[in-house]
Amino acid sequence: MLSDTKVRQAKPQEKVYRIADARGLAIEIRPTGQKIWRYRFRLDGKANMFTIGEYPSVSLSEARKKLEEARELVSKGINPNTAKKTDIASRIEENANTFRVVADDWIQTNTHWSDTYRKQVRKTLEVDIFPCFGDLPIREISSAQVLAMLNGIIKRNAPLVARNARQWAGAVFRHGITTLRCETDPTQPLNGVIKVGKVNHHRPLKPETLPGFLKALYAYKGYGIAKPAAQLMMLTFVRTIEIRRAEWSDIDLENGVWRIPPEKMKMRTEHIVPLSRQSIAILRELQSLTGHHLYVFPNTRRPHEAITSTTINRVIEYMGYKGIVSGHGFRSTASTILHELGYPEKVIELQLAHMERNKVKAAYNHAQHMEERRKMMQDWADYLDQLRTRQ
Template sequence: MLGKSDLPSPTRSFYPAMPISDTKARQAKPKDKAYRLADDNGLYLDVQPSGRKSWRVRYFVDGKEGIYTIGQYPGVGLKEARAGRDWAKHHAANGVHPKKAKEKERAAERREQVNTFGVLAEEWYRHESGRWSAYYARQVRKGFDNDILPALGDRPIKEITPADILELITGIADRGAPSVATLVRQWIGAVYGHAINTLRVESDPTQALRRTVRRVPTKHSTSLTPARLADLSRDIDNSKCYRLTQIAMQVLMLTMLRTGEMRQGLWQEIDWERKEWRVPKEKMKRRIPHVVPLSDQVMALLTDLHGYTGGRDIMFPNNRRPNEFMTNTTINTSLVRMGWGGEFSGHGFRATASTLLNQHGWRGDLIEKQLAHSPGDKVRAAYNHADYLDDRRRMLQWWADYIDGLKHDAGQVPSAPIPA
């Protein structure tokens, strides 16, 4: 039994000349009643009759004494206990009870655990993807699902370092995909931008990595000479591709549409009476609706196509999955099989049309409008998607007649306008 003299006095025994050691804490045995081994500056080891030992610290806030439990010994050692004492004293000196400060810290930790990179990435994707084309949205989704989320998705966004991101993007570049690595870095940076704007982080770790991976220089689409365009047109007519694919390449050649815009066409977008293809903004690269006037040759091709796919919504369906669009590789794969793979791609139809139309005196603004290159004023562009429609109709009819002349060796080029 402890006598009264064995209990620490409230003034002197809490401030001993010599602090306790870890050995003394370890060797402290339980007694019939709880007792304390004082360390220094209010820290003491509370020893219960059950044998449980706990580090506690006395503190004062607004002149009132409080007791804060730091943790149990030996799970919390003497060094950790003293650090906990200093932490508690610091908050008490600033008028904050340590228990409330600890609750606030734990709440912040829980928020950080909720704010994983994956959670923030999904928030960003939902917020931004409505402004993208369907193709780009799928490209971003694939990049996150295949590369980014497996590496970073479950980690609290504040814990990810530039080194973590560097390891990810260099791995992608090393597998032969430097362009994907660059996009991945940009997408990760965009997620951090969203996190900064919503006060979840304060900085973007991708900023230090901007020059880490360099893209392969862009190889611009080949523009064919008139003779090579005639060869290609004949090769398409004589190819062993599915008739659906043949029509797709011919329509692409004659309309100056992007491959993605063409292959995602729906029959409801065709105005047969006005001879127009009205592409909604959701399918356009620059998110501006686009009207394509249709030449007589394109109308004939679409009439032929309607006999194959007119019973469905999709104009150019996937050969194996008719409820889905033609894949984004179909055109280029067909060109490779026809022997044009090293020289030409689906985007080259646009480059060829632009070059030859310019050479034959068609106005640059008509060509740019038909290519759906929006002007700097996007608001104006949104309200003037049918600009120059009559002139563009004449231009595309001339273009179709020109290709027919080349293909059949007519030797006569249809008359072009006098340059403005």
């Protein structure tokens, strides 16, 4: 039998030669000095040879251990050469399925996402997640690595970003599980590690505050299109992103209708906003200023883009109402008051774009609910005017 010393001291010769150990194992010494462990065996009546590894990377004891593994395969009628190729192919496939690759695949499967949401997910992945383990095989990523990534975000005082990062990383791992590229979701044990304080982003205006707010808004002398953006949002109570991305091609001033296409809506269905006389007046005045642009409210520095997500809230802040109301809070304000004015909940919810289209159809036909909504929107605009002009 071989010893470590004998293997180490074996010298190269002019031709390849082998020194046997036992049970088919031998060390092959080449003229170049390279030493390779070989296992000779017979399978299905044919002689075969299996390469175990190169010395000294594979020691004598390791070679004997691998020999027994190979002999076990042979005893089951499996050629270790075939098994090795399968294992290598499997490892190559595993290494190709990195977290980044699976994440890209996950994003592509979610075709229902809005462009804005897709960009938000992509930004979090590229800024916070990929630098930590994006290029690692997804099945090798541990909870400890995910936690380290989350702690890095938390340290910069961004708990909401950390919460989203955990949520979206978990979705990628679950996609990996369903596509057979990993077995576990390492974000699961981390449920509850991110503490996010309760934040009310959608502060509604209290009834007693509304008249003063309206007077301040209409008296505001700041940034040109920010004021009409806030006014129109108050009158139509659409979402902030919908007012920001409003395009002139979506608006029919002659018929007093604003049609928001599905790709801009949270529910991914077209939303119709009947325009009050007050809304039409604001838009007609704006048309002379921005009518030649794509967006009703273009960005002043980059006119081909829309105003930013903070524009309306910045107006509210300059007016002295920071922490009292937010742009999105106009929706809650309108909902509360319209309920008090006696409008049916289904009509209000439909105008807020809270209801799914099939549920709406079950209750109202198109002509009926449009007539009710148009009346409601005009009543709402008149109500705001009354509050604003009240002495």
